[in-house]
Amino acid sequence: MTVGDAELRGRARIRWEIRRGTRAELSFLAEGVGEDLQVEGPLVSRWRREGADVIVELGGETKGLVDLDLRWSVAAPPGAEASVPLPTLAPHEVFRSDAAVQIARDGEIDVRPELSGWSPIASVQLPEWAEGLVEGTPTAAFSRARSSEGSASLELLRLEPVPGPPMVVDVADVLVATTDEGRAVMRARFEIRNERASHLLVMPPPGMRPVGVTVAGRHVRPSVVEGGALRIPLKRSIETVQGALTVPVTVGLVGEGEAWARRERRELALPAVDAPVSVGRVTLVLPPRYRSRLEPGQGAVVDDFDRGDEVGYGLRDDGQVARADQLFARAVDAWNDNDFEATQAELDDLAELGAHGGNVAGLQANVDLVRPRELVSRWEPAPEEAMATDSVVYDFEDDEMAPMKSRSISSRRPARPAPPPASALERRIRARARARSGEKKAQFERSKSKAKQYKDEGNYEAAAEEYRRAIEDSRDLDALEDEESVEYEFEADQLEGELRAVEAAAAEDPGGGEAESGGGGDEGGDSELLPRDGEFDLVSAAVVAWLGLDEPDSELEPETEPETEPPVETEPETVATVAKDPPEPLAGAVVRVPWAGEVVRYQVLLLEAGEQRGLRIDARKATSTLDRRGRWSR
DSSP: OEEOSSEEEEEEEEEEEEEEEEEEEEEEEEESOOTTOEEEOTTEEEEEEETTEEEEEEEEEEEEEEEEEEEEEEEOOOSSEEEEEOOEEEESSOSOEEEEEEEEEOSSOEEEEEETTOEEEOGGGSOGGGTTOOSSEEEEEEEESSOOOSOEEEEEEOOOOOOOOSEEEEEEEEEEEEOTTSOEEEEEEEEEEESSOSEEEEEOOTTEEEEEEEETTEEOOOEEOTTSOEEEEOOOOOEETTEEOOEEEEEEEEEOOOOOOSEEEEEEEOOEESSOEEEEEEEEEOOTTEEEOOOTTSTTBOSSOSOGGGSGGGOOOHHHHHHHHHHHHHHHHHHHTTOHHHHHHHHHHHHHHTOOSHHHHHHHHHHHHHSOOOOOOSEEEOOGGGHHHHSOOOOOSSGGGGGGTTOOTTSEEESSOOOOOOOHHHHHHHHHHHHTOHHHHHHHHHHHHHHHHHHHHTOHHHHHHHHHHHHHHHHHHHHTSOTTOOHHHHHHHHHHHHHHHHHHHHHHOTTOOOOOOHHHHOOSSOSOSSOTTOOOOOSSSEEEEEEOSSOTTOOOOOOOOOOOOOOOOOOOSSOOOOOOSSOOOOTTOOOOOOOOSOEEEEEEEEEOTTOOOEEEEEEEEOSSEEOTTSOEEO
16 A cells, blocks of 8 residues: 555555366455556456456466456545555455455555554565555555454544744843943843744844854854844754754843933833743843842732743753753754764763753653664564464365475564554654665665675675674664564564574684675575465455365354752853853853842743844832842941
């Protein structure tokens, strides 16, 4: 089945093997295949549908192999999530029929198979005559040894963007200090959730000019557009299983204004941005010896801020915030490069720094999602006592039927339960990481090729090293696959066998010589889960039916992270230095905001894009002084 954006296209091959007598007509059940079903084959004379059954008339009395090729399509249902039953193809009047199905996609719709009674296989385990039926990119394959009950459907997951602004400022955090002469220094930090914007426009308050801008901890040079607004380049937010990450933008501003009177009433102008702001928080440091006459609850004055952990990783020291910005920027770069070990190392450094919050938790959740899973085979030989139900075995007195004995493709069973289904968001994050893994895949193929070359040359130590490297790469690639795919798990099983073979050969012939690997490390059992000469497939591969004319009524047997102490809250003395590690001085990138006077906190909600809000200041100069504990004394 190939899942497209508008329709699901099916192709199937059904093969009969007529071992006794001849047949001029064949029939099979076909449910869920659509009204445009087409049946073709070199021996087909004509065909017709009678309800859910399809009757095929052959060109004459026929014996041996008969192949039918089927095509059909069904419309893809609308909606973000939908379920489509898997088509059913079942030959009539047969001893038994093995089957397999392969799923592919060639559009934006993701597909999650929900197949009860089927076992996952690698695409290379499909028989040669069953390959190439899907028309898109194969994503998973499954097999079934006999007719079985249970639901079989395809869950379709479609990304439907929610209309909204290209970016949103989750929190705008402004720290501003003034002197009684009217000089002011301001640091504005915007936590931006950027979906598709390329720039952020920041309009400074009247009379203030920029002295430094950083984006995600890195110094940038904005352009100035008409009207004096700063045009700051942005990166898009990374999507995580806990939501999109925010991009921190920090702007340093200085300016001159009117001197303060002994009794001062004025408006504090704030920077405006071309994006809606969910929460705006302002920390105003009054000039020395000035006391605010506004109490919490008057206007926008508050005792303390909400959502403190959303700004600056929950850190209160601006130097630590700057360090955290640099570490997190490197973690994001490593994630985009699929270097998950480096990403985790940067996140560990952030944890040691005491940084937390939504950004750290979201990126950590992504890393946990794509960490290499333990490569434990899902398959193990079925125990002897289970053969009666796990394999369909026929005993015939006629030696002609001997090849049919014990030819079940489920003679191996899962050794571990299937992982829980991932959400649509988790699958999309894996898919994006998988799309960035081209170099890893090329490295994996190079290691396999080198290992085979060294093995053929008798250089067993070098071959073993390449096999180990390829197995490690298969672990990394397997972590990026969806839970129904066993492609790299199968590759790892094969490579493990090859590795054991060359290690054994090296031990027997330390001086060199060709290793007798025994067919790719297939020790103690078949190297293929499915017999290459077995005829099977359904929907995207084929169905094989052995037709017994002497016993037309024959029936199949019935199916039986460490805790850290919170950082000490201290009043920061400087706004973050925005230098890379190791530190490099950046001109104009350091904004010092002195904490010399009383602190007043303001909080406003839901600012529209471009809105430049002013906050009321009502203060009076006192004859007392402010000690280090924030208490006034004569």
